[in-house]
Amino acid sequence: MPTLYSLKPAFQNLLRPLVGRLVARGVTANQVTLAAAVLSVLAGAVVALFYDIFVVFWLLPVVLFVRMALNAIDGMMAREFRQASKLGAYLNELGDVVSDVALILPFMLAGPFAPPGVVTFAIAAMLTEYAGVLGVMTGGGRGYDGPFGKSDRALALGVIAALIGSGIMLPYWFGWIFPLMALLSVYTMINRVRAGLRRAETAAS
Secondary structure: OOOHHHHHHHHHHHHHHHHHHHHHOOOOHHHHHHHHHHHHHHHHHHHHHOOOOHHHHHHHHHHHHHHHHHHHHHHHHHHHOOOOOHHHHHHHHHHHHHHHHHHHHHHHHOOOOOHHHHHHHHHHHHHHHHHHHHHHHOOOOOOOOOOOOHHHHHHHHHHHHHHHHOOOOOOHHHHHHHHHHHHHHHHHHHHHHHHHHHHHHHHHO
16 A cells, blocks of 8 residues: 655665765664664653653654654665675664654653553554564565555654644644554554565465
């Protein structure tokens, strides 16, 4: 199904000159992967500590965008500069999960979002990525199927954080947005399982 992930090649083309310069300076894909995770955790901690200062939520859209850029950069380093490694695969997947949780949970502290809904979304996001990773084990390859993958989650969270950071009073019914995103994530997880099975069957035939 359609997902913002389809725009990744164009985004990578914009970043390719920067990737070359980083590699020339000795920066590695694993370092970039770790930097993305550390940045996400620090941003989440800052927002959680100073959530009552609403403008601090503007930090999240910025970090979400930078994180997407770093994720694209480490992937290009791994593929195009032969920096792929088994350790890198672990760091990439675990770093994504840690980053997601760190950037989602601070929304529990902002009205009108209830903690159960935010936590449920965080869990659903983790399961979505896990379903994608399981495609490798079944022979179907890493799944990035939509409609609500990592890039889509980042866009949605960025918009919500920008609204909060702008001081806009969100209506009470807006509190259902996180349970809704959790349902979209579960739907995405199911799509990834189905697509992974189809790819595995095709590869085996």
